[in-house]
Amino acid sequence: MDRAYIIKINEYLQIDPYNLDLILQCFDEIQNSEFLKEQLAIARHQIFVENLYDLSDEVKANVASHLQGANFFPLIVLLDKFDDVLAFYEKHQLPREILVHTFLDVNLWIRGYNDRNHKDGFEELRWLKIHFKNEIFRVGRLQFIYKKNYLKANVYTHKLTGETVIIPHDLSAFDEEGFAASSSTVQFTAQVKETDEAIFSNCVLQDGVMIKQDVALAKSDYDLFLGENDYVLDVHIPGYEPLDVEKCKESLEQALTFYQTYFSDYTYKAFVCDSWLLAPQFKEMLSADSNINKFASLFTLVTGAVRSSSFLFFVFRTTDPDLEKLPRKSSLQESVYQYLKNNKSLSVMNGFIPIYPSK
Template sequence: MPHSPDVDRWLATPGTQPAAEGIPDPRVPALPDARSRLRLLAVPEEDLEGVLTTLPDPARTPEPWQALLHCHRALFTDAPVGWPAAPGLLGPAGRYFYVHVFLLALPLALERQREYGIPADVVRATFADLGAKVAAYRRAYGTGGFDRQTWIVRHFRGTLHRLGRLQFERTTLDAAACGGPRGDGPRDGEPVLNVHIPGDGPMKPALCDASFAAARDFAARHFPATPYTYATCHSWLLDGQLAASLPADANIVRFQRRFRLFGSRPVCDDDVLEFVFHVPPGTAGPDLDQLPRDTALQRAILDRLRSGGHWRLGHGWTPLREDPR
């Protein structure tokens, strides 16, 4: 494999992460098994061969294989992981490296889902998020790859599940990170279900209602040791400026009404551009005039940015034991 100081630093990074004890090392799967795993992860057809042909091997590519093993051991701890993107010098082998990590970790992750008693349809819907992020990478960059490795850790550790339209993550409220709580909502450090919104369809109120109802039952059935009284959400979709720019009955506006806002409101223009227009994160100064204006949301976002305004992240909470609307 090609070497440079950047490549050497990247190869060494996984070994600095906390490692779980007693985790068996993965083996390179046979081709039919690898394809089956990638189908469960919903990796798009156009990316399958790229993933398979660049899969590390302990004999042919020992250095990436060792880095992969270190990632595997860190994946099944509770500690945060710091997995940087692979240097561009590595080409598709680097761009797909973290798909390889999750591909090899899938059997152990599925075993943990079975221990929790998670239904197969929920498991499949949850893990398909990896394939969605591979597809998003291609839309953003025009080539195959994957750069949401720290996000997908939640799915494989079993702390996040997709329940219908929405995803719910078992976590605790970090009030300081939100700029401080307000009102009579969840306390700092209290267990909450954090709501995430996949970008694959309209946020119809009936679908969101069903997801919230499913989340209440799901948490009580599969994780009864921890009571979850509140759901939280941290998203640009809770920016109150959207309500002034969209119709009152718009799905986003109705979703906002479920939550009581608190904390700070940091600027998050990059998040909005990425979610709505697939602009690669960190892209400096995209040409706003070249972005589509096909929907009311797109027009509202672009009009504010072109006028010198900004979009802001909102923090919100809602009780789980009542209708969230």
């Protein structure tokens, strides 16, 4: 990889001239240092051979102590694989617009780094890695990853009425509010047993919360609609754009067509999403016709966990827990600030939208 290669692939990445120049300066600095070139080789091995989620702390520290300019080292680790991206898109005959739209995320995370750290650079290798491994595609407003279902529950539907019953996986732990528990907050544990005739459980999941309730679902009456071996389309929501629910609906429809056209070996049972945007607390904070609540209403909630730190990161672009330092420039920031100030917790939730077979 050389400077000309980076400039060439920017035809697809569309990084603005200011940040592109900083990336090239960082690349030059690496090429002029035997130590940094060695760290780059180690980093590429960690990410693409060892398949680590992120660079080791040692590599990060070594790079930070030697780089003089803006730190775009993690992005340069990824850029070397862009030829593989182009080859994948060509092999599967994927539209160029999907490629360009998908990799706009690079720009969003460069912007996010600046917002959080108030300096130029890039660090989100863990997330952007999946773009360079061709595991995520942006189709319209939303991004999608095809994968095995990760929801910690099974979804059953009544054969006649269509009633949905959600049963957590056996031994799932819950806190006193009915959310997924950490080891220190466990108050209740699901006990689920399956026989040839029925599924028995001491609880169900309703609106994202565990309800203590003994249930017995006769297999003659209920079908397993969504289980752990099913394939799903995992939904992610890029930031820095309005969350227009109509555009999101269009995106869901377009994505299903895209995956059924280009990756037709799989049967996709549902769209799933795990996000702070599905937090039920927004019903208290925001109006029913807010974009966030309208988006959340598309999903049937399954479960969630208390994780206020996610709201600091995505709403305020910070990891600093000091509430009085939080920016309050938007109505959303003000609403979340007031909620947290009143010592209330916020939950990251997951849910699904069923995909029914075409008739």
